[in-house]
Each structure stands twice: as C-alpha cells, then as structure tokens.
Amino acid sequence: xxxxxxxxxxxxxxxxxxxxxxxxxxxxxxxxxxxxxxxxxxxxxxxxxxxxxxxxxxxxxxxxxxxxxxxxxxxxxxxxxxxxxxxxxxxxxxxxxxxxxxxxxxxxxxxxxxxxxxxxxxxxxxxxxxxxxxxxxxxxxxxxxxxxxxxxxxxxxxxxxxxxxxxxxxxxxxxxxxxxxxxxxxxxxxxxxxxxxxxxxxxxxxxxxxxxxxxxxxxxxxxxxxxxxxxxxxxxxxxxxxxxxxxxxxxxxxxxxxxxxxxxxxxxxxxxxxxxxxxxxxxxx
Numbered sequence: 001x002x003x004x005x006x007x008x009x010x011x012x013x014x015x016x017x018x019x020x021x022x023x024x025x026x027x028x029x030x031x032x033x034x035x036x037x038x039x040x041x042x043x044x045x046x047x048x049x050x051x052x053x054x055x056x057x058x059x060x061x062x063x064x065x066x067x068x069x070x071x072x073x074x075x076x077x078x079x080x081x082x083x084x085x086x087x088x089x090x091x092x093x094x095x096x097x098x099x100x101x102x103x104x105x106x107x108x109x110x111x112x113x114x115x116x117x118x119x120x121x122x123x124x125x126x127x128x129x130x131x132x133x134x135x136x137x138x139x140x141x142x143x144x145x146x147x148x149x150x151x152x153x154x155x156x157x158x159x160x161x162x163x164x165x166x167x168x169x170x171x172x173x174x175x176x177x178x179x180x181x182x183x184x185x186x187x188x189x190x191x192x193x194x195x196x197x198x199x200x201x202x203x204x205x206x207x208x209x210x211x212x213x214x215x216x217x218x219x220x221x222x223x224x225x226x227x228x229x230x231x232x233x234x235x236x237x238x239x240x241x242x243x244x245x246x247x248x249x250x251x252x253x254x255x256x257x258x259x260x261x262x263x264x265x266x267x268x269x270x271x272x273x274x275x276x277x278x279x280x281x282x283x284x285x
Contacts, residue, residue, distance in 0.1 A: 002065035003279070009059035011275035015268050016052035017095060018151075020045050021121035022159010024102045025152075028114045029186075033179050034163070037170040041163040042106045045117075049103035052124075053096055060092045091130040098124025125151045133283055139204045146204075150197040153190050154267070160187075161264045168253050168260075180256075184234070191234060195227060205283040216281040219273050226270045233263050 023045030027034075034041060063086075064079035065071050074080075083089070101120025105113045126148055129135065134143035160183055167176045202220060211217045236259055 002062055002069070002071060006059060006062045006066055007275055007279045009055055009062065010279055011272040013052060013055040013059050013095075014271040014275055016048045016055055017099065017124055018155045018158045018267075018271065019162065020049035020052055020099055020102045020159070021125050021152075021155040022157070023048065023163060024106060024117035024121040024159070025156050026160045026163050026183075027106065028118050030163075030179060030183060031114075033175070033182070034167065035171060035175060037163070037166040040166050040170070044162050044166070045106045045159070046103045049099040049106070049120075052099045053103075056092060056095045056099070060088065063088060087131045087135065091127040094127035094130065095124050098122070098127065121155060122152070125155055132278055133205055134201070137205060143201055143204055146197045146201050150194055150201070153194050153197075157187060157191060157194075158264070158267045158271075161260050161267075165257055165260045165264075168257055173253075176253075187234065191231070195224075198223075198227075202283075207283070211283060214281075216277055216283050219277045219281065223270050223273055226266055226273070230263060230266050230270075233259055233266070 023041060027041060027045065031038060031041075060083070061074055061080075063083045064076055065074045067079050067082070098120040101123065102117050103120075105115070105117025105120055107113070108116065128151055129144040129147050134140065134147050137143055164180060164183065167179050171179065206212070206217065212221060
C-alpha cells in the first residue's frame with residue numbers, strides 16, 4: 001500500500017508541478033496577448049501550484065512508510081528523521097518553495113510577479129537534478145544540465161495546453177489563432193530538444209543496449225513511443241487545426257480542443273511512466 005500510494009502521489013505531483021511551472025512560463029511569454037482568458041489562466045496556474053504543494057508534502061511524508069513497509073511508518077520519528085536527513089529533503093524544499101513562488105507570482109501583477117513566478121518554475125523543476133539516478137552518476141554535471149533543459153521545455157509545452165484550451169473557448173477566433181500561431185512557432189524549435197536531451201541522457205545513464213530489455217529500458221521505450229504520438233498531434237495543431245481556428249467555426253474550435261486534451265492526457269501518461277521508473281527501477285542492473 002505505501003508503494004502504491006507513493007507512486008500515485010509522485011505522478012500527481014509531477015503533473016501539478018509541470019502544469020504550474022508551465023503556466024508561469026506561458027504567462028511570462030504570452031500573457032499580454034490574453035484578453036478574456038488572462039485571469040482564468042492565472043487562476044489555473046495558482047490552483048495547480050497550491051495543490052502541488054499539498055501533494056509534494058504528502059508524497060514526502062510517505063517515504064517513511066515505504067521504508068517501514070506499511071503505513072505505520074508515517075508516525076515513526078526515527079524513520080521520518082532518516083528521510084529528513086536524506087537527499088530528498090533538499091529536492092522537496094525546492095519544489096515546495098518553487099510552487100509557492102509560482103502561486104504568489106501569478107497572484108501579483110507587473111514584472112515583479114512575473115519574475116517571481118518564472119523563478120519559482122525554474123526552482124521547482126531544477127529540484128529534479130538534486131536526487132535520482134542523474135545525481136549519483138559519474139556524468140552528473142552533464143546530466144543535470146540536460147535534465148534541466150529537458151524538464152523546462154516539458155513544462156513549457158505541458159503548461160501551455162490549459163491556457164491554449166481556455167483561449168480557444170474565450171478569446172476571439174483571430175486572437176486565439178494569433179496566440180496559437182506564436183506558441184507553436186516557438187514550440188516547433190524547442191520541442192525536438194526534449195527528444196535530443198532525453199536520448200543524450202539515456203546514452204549516459206544506460207550501461208549498454210541490453211539495458212533496454214530491462215524494466216527501466218522498456219518504460220523508456222514506452223516514453224519514446226508516447227513522445228512520437230505527441231509530435232504527431234503537435235504537427236496537426238501547427239499546420240492544420242490551429243490555422244482552422246481563424247475560420248471561427250464551432251467545429252474547428254472543437255477539433256482543436258480535442259487535440260489539446262489528447263496532448264494533455266499523453267503528457268500526463270508519460271509523467272506517470274516517469275514516476276514509476278524513478279520509484280521502482282534503475283538504469284543499471
């Protein structure tokens with residue numbers, strides 16, 4: 001039971017963290033182009049950040065239960081002390097502080113709020129470099145850099161889906177099309193870096209090609225397949241569904257929102273696979 005609850009909370013914390021961080025980045029880059037949906041987008045990011053604080057703290061509390069093998073470990077001060085003095089403490093504190101900065105920054109207005117929110121996004125995603133397989137590898141410096149780039153672009157992509165969905169609902173067709181056009185123009189160059197950074201990290205982490213047949217490698221392949229599907233959906237949005245929004249028809253807007261929702265589910269699924277990988281498996285035998 002502790003293992004199951006832990007991976008569920010870990011996956012949910014990933015979804016909430018990347019959504020909150022991504023909304024902060026989206027507002028910084030495209031917030032001025034939002035009109036009717038600006039406040040709703042900010043509230044979306046705040047809600048994700050505050051929910052993320054609760055889930056991250058809950059997942060951290062469960063680490064002692066995992067060590068004990070049952071839920072009673074939560075109340076064991078010795079085990080909780082061991083968790084507190086482990087590398088996971090620094091990562092947890094960075095995530096909590098980063099999410100709080102995102103929530104406060106999205107509430108504020110002006111450049112100060114934007115800087116605070118983006119700083120929180122970088123801090124919360126950067127926390128992933130403080131623990132895990134990349135932090136104990138001989139190539140730690142290169143892996144930390146690749147991982148941070150990888151995760152920031154994932155946040156940029158994932159966090160933009162909710163705002164784009166709202167924009168297609170609330171903004172005029174012309175404004176929604178302009179926003180989507182500008183987002184996809186940047187994403188076209190950035191999103192492939194996710195794959196390149198991921199492949200580079202796999203090359204540094206995996207001891208050999210045979211490791212792809214182990215559970216960690218199989219889950220890695222599943223993530224790559226999911227990414228390929230995402231690229232197909234993103235291409236459809238870039239060249240067909242996004243431009244169709246300019247027509248202003250209900251059908252074109254509905255098809256775009258369906259595609260965005262599918263992207264959201266796919267990325268959430270990939271984040272869940274990542275939570276399982278990092279909870280139970282290692283790239284080394």
